[in-house]
Amino acid sequence: MLRALELRKDFGGLTVLHPTSLDLRPGEVHALMGENGAGKSTLMKVLAGLYRPDAGHIEWRGRRADFGSPHDALVAGIAMIHQELMPIPDLTVAENITLGDEPCGRFGRIDRGAQLARAKELLGELEADMDPARLMRTLTVAQTQVVEIAKALGRKADVVLMDEPTAALSDHEVAALFRAIGRLKARGVAVAYTTHKMDEVFRLADRISVLRDGRLVGTAPASELNPSRLIAMMVGRELADVFPVRATPSAEVLLEVTGLTREPAYRDVSFQVKRGEVVALAGLMGAGRTEVVSALYGLQPATSGTIRLKGRPLRVSTPQDAIAAGIGMVNEDRKGLGLIPALGVGQNITLAALRRFANGPMVDPATEAAAVTAGMKDFAIKASGPGQPITQLSGGNQQKALLARCLLTDPELIILDEPTRGIDIGAKAEIYALIQQLARSGKAVLLVSSELPEVLSLAHRIVVLRRGTVAATLDAATTDQETVLRHAMPS
Amino acid sequence: MPALDRNLLHRFGLLFVILLVGLALSLTTDTFLSVANFTNVARQVSINGILAVGVTFVLLTAGVDLSLGSVIALSGVACAMFAHPGEHSVFVPIAVGILTGAACGLVNGLLVTRGGIAPFIVTLGMMTVARGLALILSGGRPVANMSNELTSLAGDVFGVPIPVLCFAGVALVAWFFLSRFRLGRHIYAVGGNEHAARAAGIGVERVKLFAYGLCGLLTGLAGVVLAARITTGQPNAGQAYELDAIAAVVIGGTSLAGGVGTIAGTLLGVLLIGTINNGLDLLGVSSYYQAVVKGVIIVGAVWLDRQQARS
Numbered sequence: 110m111l112r113a114l115e116l117r118k119d120f121g122g123l124t125v126l127h128p129t130s131l132d133l134r135p136g137e138v139h140a141l142m143g144e145n146g147a148g149k150s151t152l153m154k155v156l157a158g159l160y161r162p163d164a165g166h167i168e169w170r171g172r173r174a175d176f177g178s179p180h181d182a183l184v185a186g187i188a189m190i191h192q193e194l195m196p197i198p199d200l201t202v203a204e205n206i207t208l209g210d211e212p213c214g215r216f217g218r219i220d221r222g223a224q225l226a227r228a229k230e231l232l233g234e235l236e237a238d239m240d241p242a243r244l245m246r247t248l249t250v251a252q253t254q255v256v257e258i259a260k261a262l263g264r265k266a267d268v269v270l271m272d273e274p275t276a277a278l279s280d281h282e283v284a285a286l287f288r289a290i291g292r293l294k295a296r297g298v299a300v301a302y303t304t305h306k307m308d309e310v311f312r313l314a315d316r317i318s319v320l321r322d323g324r325l326v327g328t329a330p331a332s333e334l335n336p337s338r339l340i341a342m343m344v345g346r347e348l349a350d351v352f353p354v355r356a357t358p359s360a361e362v363l364l365e366v367t368g369l370t371r372e373p374a375y376r377d378v379s380f381q382v383k384r385g386e387v388v389a390l391a392g393l394m395g396a397g398r399t400e401v402v403s404a405l406y407g408l409q410p411a412t413s414g415t416i417r418l419k420g421r422p423l424r425v426s427t428p429q430d431a432i433a434a435g436i437g438m439v440n441e442d443r444k445g446l447g448l449i450p451a452l453g454v455g456q457n458i459t460l461a462a463l464r465r466f467a468n469g470p471m472v473d474p475a476t477e478a479a480a481v482t483a484g485m486k487d488f489a490i491k492a493s494g495p496g497q498p499i500t501q502l503s504g505g506n507q508q509k510a511l512l513a514r515c516l517l518t519d520p521e522l523i524i525l526d527e528p529t530r531g532i533d534i535g536a537k538a539e540i541y542a543l544i545q546q547l548a549r550s551g552k553a554v555l556l557v558s559s560e561l562p563e564v565l566s567l568a569h570r571i572v573v574l575r576r577g578t579v580a581a582t583l584d585a586a587t588t589d590q591e592t593v594l595r596h597a598m599p600s
Numbered sequence: 601m602p603a604l605d606r607n608l609l610h611r612f613g614l615l616f617v618i619l620l621v622g623l624a625l626s627l628t629t630d631t632f633l634s635v636a637n638f639t640n641v642a643r644q645v646s647i648n649g650i651l652a653v654g655v656t657f658v659l660l661t662a663g664v665d666l667s668l669g670s671v672i673a674l675s676g677v678a679c680a681m682f683a684h685p686g687e688h689s690v691f692v693p694i695a696v697g698i699l700t701g702a703a704c705g706l707v708n709g710l711l712v713t714r715g716g717i718a719p720f721i722v723t724l725g726m727m728t729v730a731r732g733l734a735l736i737l738s739g740g741r742p743v744a745n746m747s748n749e750l751t752s753l754a755g756d757v758f759g760v761p762i763p764v765l766c767f768a769g770v771a772l773v774a775w776f777f778l779s780r781f782r783l784g785r786h787i788y789a790v791g792g793n794e795h796a797a798r799a800a801g802i803g804v805e806r807v808k809l810f811a812y813g814l815c816g817l818l819t820g821l822a823g824v825v826l827a828a829r830i831t832t833g834q835p836n837a838g839q840a841y842e843l844d845a846i847a848a849v850v851i852g853g854t855s856l857a858g859g860v861g862t863i864a865g866t867l868l869g870v871l872l873i874g875t876i877n878n879g880l881d882l883l884g885v886s887s888y889y890q891a892v893v894k895g896v897i898i899v900g901a902v903w904l905d906r907q908q909a910r911s
Binding site for chain 2: 406408427428429431432433438440445446447448449450451452456460461463464467470471472474514518
């Protein structure tokens with residue numbers, strides 16, 4: 110139905126997608142797999158008319174198509190769910206879902222009733238219980254993602270491109286999405302799908318194409334592959350074990366949180382993190398994990414409770430205070446709270462620690478350049494150079510750049526909020542190794558993650574939050590996924 | 601490297617437009633291509649140039665300053681009031697003018713950061729207030745009787761007009777500051793993504809306050825230069841100056857959404873507007889038509905530039 114013929118895409122002299130051919134068939138789910146920066150998102154964006162190919166072309170229903178804009182592709186019947194969420198925060202859920210395709214009455218007047226009804230129906234298809242009249246701004250990341258999916262489904266497109274639609278979703282929402290995809294298949298819609306979650310691929314895909322370093326490694330029916338073969342194709346090598354050995358924590362308590370409260374998000378939260386220790390905050394979406402760590406970093410200070418660092422009470426009301434005290438954080442929301450889009454990779458990396466590359470108020474270009482080069486090498490950041498706009502990098506490379514930014518401030522406590530969301534196994538393994546390396550060098554790591562295998566394998570201790578309170582503190586060595594989940598679930 | 605390439609293309613694009621306008625004027629008039637006329641253009645653009653450099657800082661933070669035209673008048677009046685012969689040393693009126701502008705800028709900045717009011721509204725308010733204050737202070741009449749020391753600021757040293765030297769100095773310092781100072785980098789970061797800048801430990805409020813304060817200070821300087829040039833403090837001077845300044849900055853490639861732009865671009869933007877003004881004068885185009893032609897060229901230049909940036 111939709112064919113890519115020898116598509117190529119360059120960014121600033123760097124070929125991110127070598128000539129690649131691919132076809133999408135009606136009623137079939139075609140999974141695109143690959144590490145970060147492998148070219149999956151780029152390929153999808155070319156198919157959706159967001160990027161113009163530098164070579165090759167697209168064939169749509171047997172005829173050559175030239176999509177000049179996402180609008181052209183949409184009109185032709187190709188809808189895309191983007192990895193980066195793009196909600197319009199001050200419109201309602203219904204207005205977002207029907208954006209650009211509003212049900213209209215006479216003289217172009219928007220039919221509010223029909224708009225709400227359509228939104229409700231689409232959300233219903235995803236089994237999401239959400240008031241379509243709510244403002245987008247008030248939704249969680251997971252809910253926002255559900256809305257974005259509903260928006261694409263509402264286009265009644267013949268091809269739906271899904272770029273990591275489940276990155277922020279809970280298991281329940283993922284199951285609902287899969288049922289919706291099943292209905293799309295039955296209707297003869299072609300679905301292209303990227304994800305980093307192995308179990309999803311084999312539950313969902315009919316065919317799998319693997320990309321590596323911008324090249325198509327191969328396409329095969331899902332029935333002919335298994336997870337280990339797939340991983341081998343993706344990384345080009347067999348992966349023994351992505352989780353490195355845990356470091357031994359010292360006895361010295363670095364961070365002590367007592368009675369931290371900010372209603373209604375969380376109350377009376379207390380825990381400790383020792384030097385050399387990795388403590389994970391686990392819990393369901395909305396349990397207050399991000400809010401608690403945001404308080405420690407001064408993004409959204411708590412209203413009561415104490416934070417002690419190295420035994421001394423600490424007041425953090427801004428991230429500036431936190432950084433000065435030796436606390437660093439990599440945020441969950443890469444785009445909103447991380448990237449400075451207009452700056453290059455290099456300047457993004459040095460942003461928080463610019464003082465270290467300066468004589469007084471003046472930046473010293475030579476020391477800065479040296480730090481950037483070292484950082485890009487240490488973190489294996491793939492870019493055409495330090496000047497390349499950070500927005501052109503893949504999600505994993507952006508994340509590594511933000512980690513580099515955080516670590517350049519030389520923090521003793523490192524807060525990582527969903528550090529591996531939406532990034533591939535290779536980059537995940539690099540980040541896991543880095544976490545253990547940080548712990549080994551005597552730093553304390555506070556990890557927020559929704560992936561339980563990650564939590565169980567990386568952390569020494571797990572603090573489980575349930576509806577804003579600490580439900581349990583578990584020793585990772587003696588617990589399992591079921592126990593963590595049991596504590597996390599509201600009874 | 602690609603970022604650099606695009607920058608070069610960008611700059612060459614504008615330079616190309618300026619050269620084209622210059623070439624056209626050299627062919628159609630016999631007065632354009634002369635040292636005297638070039639000096640004249642430089643003198644004429646220097647006030648808009650100082651304003652444009654100042655407002656570049658504010659636009660980079662994704663803000664805007666509409667009060668330039670009024671603040672320049674207020675600073676000029678304040679300067680002139682302290683510039684009567686034999687009263688004070690020449691440094692007093694200069695300092696008064698500059699500080700008046702800086703004070704207005706700081707008030708703008710405080711209302712934007714502490715008050716949380718949109719820059720458009722804050723500076724729109726300041727535009728009216730500053731104009732009113734200028735009229736109140738001067739009683740609605742030009743403040744005349746200025747000392748020769750001060751009015752000589754509009755003169756030349758070694759054949760170069762002092763206003764041009766001021767402009768050049770301001771542009772040089774601003775360029776150096778934005779490219780080499782931490783605070784300069786922070787300005788780009790705040791304009792590019794305010795929330796991310798805050799999360800990276802940057803004092804966003806302080807950065808914005810600085811941008812508005814500096815813009816006000818430079819407007820004050822421009823007010824002193826203007827007063828020296830017209831030898832009076834004119835409460836009605838500077839009408840719509842903010843629009844020429846903002847136009848120059850935007851022509852120079854600075855994004856109104858913040859985070860993108862250079863002083864070099866602003867410089868070219870100022871030159872283009874100056875050359876157009878000068879050329880239309882030389883060609884004897886009536887001022888009614890001048891306004892239309894100027895508007896069309898401004899939009900056309902930006903359009904051409906964006907086309908090139910896209911390709």
